[in-house]
Amino acid sequence: RKSIDHILRGGWHLLTLINEVLDITRIEAGHMDLSPEPVLVSQVCQETLALIEPLATERGIRLAGGVGEECGWHVVADQQRLKQVLLNLLSNAVKYNNAGGGVTLSCEKVGGGQLRVGVRDSGPGIAPDKLARLFTPFERLGAEATGVEGTGLGLALSKRLVEAMRGTIGVDSTVGEGSTFWVEFPLADGPLAGLGRVEEEAPSxxxxxxxxxxxxxxxxxxxxxxxxxxxxxxxxxxxxxxxxxxxxxxxxxxxxxxxxxxxxxxxxxxxxxxxxxxxxxxxxxxxxxxxxxxxxxxxxxxxxxxxxxxxxxxxxxxxxxxxxxxxxxxxxxxxxx
Ligand SMILES: Nc1ncnc2c1ncn2[C@@H]1O[C@H](COP(=O)(O)OP(=O)(O)O)[C@@H](O)[C@H]1O
Ligand SMILES: [Mg+2]
CATH class of the missing domain: 3.40.50.2300 (Response regulator)
Incomplete structure (x- = not known):
C-alpha cells in the first residue's frame, strides 16, 4: 500500500514536472494561450483555497483570508492562469512552513490602479542572499535536502505567467518571521459597469x-x-x-x-x-x-x-x-x- 502510494506520488510529480516545463517552453516561444478578462479576485481566492485545503490540513497549517469585500475587486488576468499562480504560492506557503503555522491570503489596492494579492506565511523566511535565485528554474535553495517534495519550477513558471499577463510578482521576507509572496494586476471594472441603458430594447x-x-x-x-x-x-x-x-x-x-x-x-x-x-x-x-x-x-x-x-x-x-x-x-x- 505504502509503496503504491509512493509510486503514484512519484508519477504525479513527474507529470507536474512535465507540465511545468511545457508551460515555460510555451511562454518562452510565445505560444501560451492567454485570455485576459475581468476576473473576480475573491472567486479565484476561494477556489484556490479550497484546492489547497487538504494539503494544509495534512500539515496542520491554518488558512485564512481571501474572502469577503476585501478581495471583491476585479482585475484583468487569465482566470485559469491566475489560479495556477496563486496555487503555486499557496502550496509553497504551506510546504515551507513551521508546524502549527498559518497562511493568510489578502488583497489591497496599491498605486497605479493595481490590486495586490498577497500570500503571507509564518515559515522560516528566506535569507536576503537567496532572494535573487528564487525565480530561477530548478533552483530549490536547499529544500532538496529537507525531504519537502518539489521541482523547483513553481516560482519560475509563476513569474513568467504573471509577466505574460502584464502583472508583477515579488516577495518580502524576514528570516525567522516568514515571507509574503505577492502579485499585482491592473484593476478592472466589474461586469455591470458602463453597460448603458438597454431597457429600451423591444421585447423579443x-x-x-x-x-x-x-x-x-x-x-x-x-x-x-x-x-x-x-x-x-x-x-x-x-x-x-x-x-x-x-x-x-x-x-x-x-x-x-x-x-x-x-x-x-x-x-x-x-x-x-x-x-x-x-x-x-x-x-x-x-x-x-x-x-x-x-x-x-x-x-x-x-x-x-x-x-x-x-x-x-x-x-x-x-x-x-x-x-x-x-x-x-x-x-x-x-x-x-
Ligand atoms: N514561502 C516560502 N518560504 C520559504 N521558502 C520558499 C517559499 N516558497 C518557495 N521557497 C523556496 O524557493 C524554492 C523554489 O520554489 P518553487 O519554484 O515553488 O519550487 P519547489 O516548491 O518545487 O521547490 C523552494 O524549493 C524553497 O526552497
Ligand atoms: Mg513550489
Whole structure:
C-alpha cells in the first residue's frame, strides 16, 4: 500500500514536472494561450483555497483570508492562469512552513490602479542572499535536502505567467518571521459597469409570446456569468442554466436539452473546443445551436470553431446589442446577424 502510494506520488510529480516545463517552453516561444478578462479576485481566492485545503490540513497549517469585500475587486488576468499562480504560492506557503503555522491570503489596492494579492506565511523566511535565485528554474535553495517534495519550477513558471499577463510578482521576507509572496494586476471594472441603458430594447418574440426557452451558459468566470444573467433580464421568456465546468455543462446539456448553448473557450477542466466537439458528436445535443463567447478572437480560431459546428462567435467584452441579436437569431427569431 505504502509503496503504491509512493509510486503514484512519484508519477504525479513527474507529470507536474512535465507540465511545468511545457508551460515555460510555451511562454518562452510565445505560444501560451492567454485570455485576459475581468476576473473576480475573491472567486479565484476561494477556489484556490479550497484546492489547497487538504494539503494544509495534512500539515496542520491554518488558512485564512481571501474572502469577503476585501478581495471583491476585479482585475484583468487569465482566470485559469491566475489560479495556477496563486496555487503555486499557496502550496509553497504551506510546504515551507513551521508546524502549527498559518497562511493568510489578502488583497489591497496599491498605486497605479493595481490590486495586490498577497500570500503571507509564518515559515522560516528566506535569507536576503537567496532572494535573487528564487525565480530561477530548478533552483530549490536547499529544500532538496529537507525531504519537502518539489521541482523547483513553481516560482519560475509563476513569474513568467504573471509577466505574460502584464502583472508583477515579488516577495518580502524576514528570516525567522516568514515571507509574503505577492502579485499585482491592473484593476478592472466589474461586469455591470458602463453597460448603458438597454431597457429600451423591444421585447423579443419569446417574451411577447410568453414562450419559455432555455439557454445553457458554460462559463467559469463569475463576472461574465453575472453580465449574461443581467443581459438576459431583457429576455424574460428565457431561463438561464449555468455550468462552471465543461464536464458538468455536457451533463446538463444532455439532461435538459436547452434551446441554445453559450460556450466559453477557457474552462477549468477541458478546452471549450473539446466541449463543442462532444456536443456535436452526441445525438442528444448535436442540433442544439452553440454560440462561442471568448476573448481571443483570431480569425483563424473563429473559422475553425465555425467549421467544427459552432453557430456563431461573440467576442468579449460583450457588445450588448450584438449579443442580444445573436441570441435572438440563434433562438430562431431575429434578423440575420
Ligand atoms: N514561502 C516560502 N518560504 C520559504 N521558502 C520558499 C517559499 N516558497 C518557495 N521557497 C523556496 O524557493 C524554492 C523554489 O520554489 P518553487 O519554484 O515553488 O519550487 P519547489 O516548491 O518545487 O521547490 C523552494 O524549493 C524553497 O526552497
Ligand atoms: Mg513550489
Amino acid at each position: 418574440l419569446a417574451a411577447r409570446h410568453g414562450a419559455a426557452r432555455t439557454v445553457l451558459y458554460i462559463e467559469d468566470n463569475l463576472s461574465n456569468l453575472s453580465l449574461v444573467e443581467h443581459l438576459l433580464e431583457q429576455r424574460p421568456g428565457i431561463a438561464l442554466l449555468t455550468a462552471m465546468q465543461g464536464g458538468f455543462g455536457l451533463h446538463i446539456a444532455r439532461e435538459r436539452q436547452p434551446d441554445l448553448i453559450l460556450l466559453d473557450l477557457n474552462l477549468p477542466d477541458m478546452a471549450g473546443a473539446e466541449v463543442l466537439r462532444l456536443l456535436r458528436d452526441d445525438p442528444r445535443t448535436s442540433v442544439i445551436p452553440v454560440v462561442v463567447i471568448s476573448a481571443d478572437a483570431t480569425p483563424g480560431r473563429i473559422e475553425r470553431l465555425l467549421a467544427a459546428g459552432a453557430t456563431a462567435y461573440a467576442t468579449k467584452p460583450l457588445e450588448v446589442r450584438r449579443f442580444l441579436a445573436i441570441l435572438d437569431e440563434a433562438l430562431g427569431e431575429g434578423e440575420r446577424v
